Amino acid sequence: VVRVQDLVKTYHMGLIDVHALRGVSFDIGKGEIVAIMGHSGSGKSTLLNLLGCLDAPTAGSYFLDGELVGDLSDDALAAIRNRKIGFVFQSFNLLARMSALEQVEMPLLYARDRQRRQRAEEALAVVGLEDRMHHKPSELSGGQQQRVAIARALVGNPSMVLADEPTGNLDTATANEIMELLVLLNEERRITTLIVTHEADVAARTQRVIRMVDGAVAADDLTARA
Amino acid sequence: VVRVQDLVKTYHMGLIDVHALRGVSFDIGKGEIVAIMGHSGSGKSTLLNLLGCLDAPTAGSYFLDGELVGDLSDDALAAIRNRKIGFVFQSFNLLARMSALEQVEMPLLYARDRQRRQRAEEALAVVGLEDRMHHKPSELSGGQQQRVAIARALVGNPSMVLADEPTGNLDTATANEIMELLVLLNEERRITTLIVTHEADVAARTQRVIRMVDGAVAADDLTARA
Numbered sequence: 253v254v255r256v257q258d259l260v261k262t263y264h265m266g267l268i269d270v271h272a273l274r275g276v277s278f279d280i281g282k283g284e285i286v287a288i289m290g291h292s293g294s295g296k297s298t299l300l301n302l303l304g305c306l307d308a309p310t311a312g313s314y315f316l317d318g319e320l321v322g323d324l325s326d327d328a329l330a331a332i333r334n335r336k337i338g339f340v341f342q343s344f345n346l347l348a349r350m351s352a353l354e355q356v357e358m359p360l361l362y363a364r365d366r367q368r369r370q371r372a373e374e375a376l377a378v379v380g381l382e383d384r385m386h387h388k389p390s391e392l393s394g395g396q397q398q399r400v401a402i403a404r405a406l407v408g409n410p411s412m413v414l415a416d417e418p419t420g421n422l423d424t425a426t427a428n429e430i431m432e433l434l435v436l437l438n439e440e441r442r443i444t445t446l447i448v449t450h451e452a453d454v455a456a457r458t459q460r461v462i463r464m465v466d467g468a469v470a471a472d473d474l475t476a477r478a
Numbered sequence: 479v480v481r482v483q484d485l486v487k488t489y490h491m492g493l494i495d496v497h498a499l500r501g502v503s504f505d506i507g508k509g510e511i512v513a514i515m516g517h518s519g520s521g522k523s524t525l526l527n528l529l530g531c532l533d534a535p536t537a538g539s540y541f542l543d544g545e546l547v548g549d550l551s552d553d554a555l556a557a558i559r560n561r562k563i564g565f566v567f568q569s570f571n572l573l574a575r576m577s578a579l580e581q582v583e584m585p586l587l588y589a590r591d592r593q594r595r596q597r598a599e600e601a602l603a604v605v606g607l608e609d610r611m612h613h614k615p616s617e618l619s620g621g622q623q624q625r626v627a628i629a630r631a632l633v634g635n636p637s638m639v640l641a642d643e644p645t646g647n648l649d650t651a652t653a654n655e656i657m658e659l660l661v662l663l664n665e666e667r668r669i670t671t672l673i674v675t676h677e678a679d680v681a682a683r684t685q686r687v688i689r690m691v692d693g694a695v696a697a698d699d700l701t702a703r704a
């Protein structure tokens with residue numbers, strides 16, 4: 253379902269070029285659950301942003317469900333981002349003036365879902381935030397904000413989930429609950445799931461670990477769970 | 479150096495009261511290194527903000543170096559925040575238009591330090607960001623932003639460091655380097671250090687763990703390292 257070939261991303265800063273991705277290639281099958289690991293600055297978020305159609309590569313190809321993403325129109329890309337993919341951002345990207353409930357309803361507005369309020373409430377309950385639905389981000393703890401971002405990514409029933417360090421601000425017990433949820437959705441609904449993480453406990457629950465070093469794939473191995 | 483007695487923080491939201499802190503009391507001695515742990519939403523950041531003089535309690539007393547913080551003038555509080563305390567925010571709180579170097583220089587502007595550029599460069603080098611000094615936050619990875627926040631908290635040579643989940647976005651190796659740094663500064667300069675964390679590896683390197691449950695201290699124990 254995901255095929256990347258020689259993906260390159262270079263940032264140009266005056267006289268200096270930053271080679272964030274230096275030629276990344278791999279295939280991911282429908283329904284796989286994969287961890288992406290690597291040092292801070294190794295290119296994980298850059299890669300995830302390309303896979304989420306939030307950014308375009310400098311070079312290389314990205315095929316999503318057989319379609320070359322680089323050839324798609326802006327409308328087609330927007331539809332993919334809103335309907336096909338659920339994205340959990342490393343810095344949450346919540347809107348400061350909206351309550352948790354309104355944030356989670358947003359993807360369903362695009363889909364013109366009439367049951368969106370109820371579905372947003374359910375998504376927040378599933379991540380343990382039933383008592384925080386009307387809080388704005390500044391009225392939520394860091395881990396609660398992270399869970400709003402997770403609920404928002406899942407509420408539209410996407411076929412692929414891209415999660416950038418989804419448990420970084422969560423205590424161990426809450427992180428386990430979130431991983432239980434992601435694994436369950438992957439098993440029951442065959443949602444293709446890519447999780448950037450630096451936590452061994454999280455990686456242990458996936459089937460495969462892609463390890464990045466300095467913008468390149470250094471290892472790509474099955475886990476004990478595969 | 480830190481004494482809190484029956485610290486209470488209640489947020490009023492229309493008809494509902496959120497009891498973020500329900501009567502917290504403890505003493506922390508000069509030069510101690512302490513971990514604060516607890517579930518997401520248990521009140522850790524709220525407590526740290528009170529200790530950092532960034533917010534005022536609803537009730538209770540906070541004595542810093544023997545002074546009752548609630549009685550201090552705004553100028554005295556600002557001086558404490560800028561000179562005495564180094565604060566690492568859970569969401570980094572970086573300024574979007576400033577480079578890493580400018581962010582880390584900020585506390586030294588207040589101190590009118592003429593060597594501030596050099597000291598800011600050193601602080602960034604110590605956290606591994608010598609090649610990212612001129613990048614703005616949007617041009618930095620999540621873990622690099624977190625390290626800028628850490629460098630900024632340390633550059634002014636504070637007598638107390640309050641760090642809210644300082645390794646949440648860091649891979650294990652980089653997190654170890656940061657903990658090495660915090661432990662070294664604590665041992666060499668006797669900087670009183672409070673670290674909110676959900677990671678057992680981080681807590682294992684402190685002398686004492688205060689565990690919070692629903693806004694109250696549930697446990698307060700020495701570690702094997704004490």
Ligand SMILES: Nc1ncnc2c1ncn2[C@@H]1O[C@H](COP(=O)(O)OP(=O)(O)OP(=O)(O)O)[C@@H](O)[C@H]1O
Binds near residue numbers: 393395422497518
């Ligand atoms: N301004 C506010 N208004 C209302 N409730 C708030 C506000 N700020 C925080 N809260 C609530 O107070 C509780 C404690 O928040 P706090 O940020 O201290 O938790 P925390 O222990 O740091 O959690 P985390 O580990 O997720 O960062 C949370 O349940 C949160 O929803």
Ligand SMILES: Nc1ncnc2c1ncn2[C@@H]1O[C@H](COP(=O)(O)OP(=O)(O)OP(=O)(O)O)[C@@H](O)[C@H]1O
Binds near residue numbers: 265290299342620622
């Ligand atoms: N807009 C940009 N301009 C210049 N350099 C950038 C930009 N965005 C990212 N970088 C650099 O590209 C590299 C890869 O960044 P990326 O965010 O993908 O890392 P990461 O693996 O997600 O790291 P972390 O684990 O810290 O989140 C970093 O060294 C970063 O400084």
Ligand SMILES: [Mg+2]
Binds near residue numbers: 619
């Ligand atoms: Mg990242």
Ligand SMILES: [Mg+2]
Binds near residue numbers: 393395
């Ligand atoms: Mg917090």
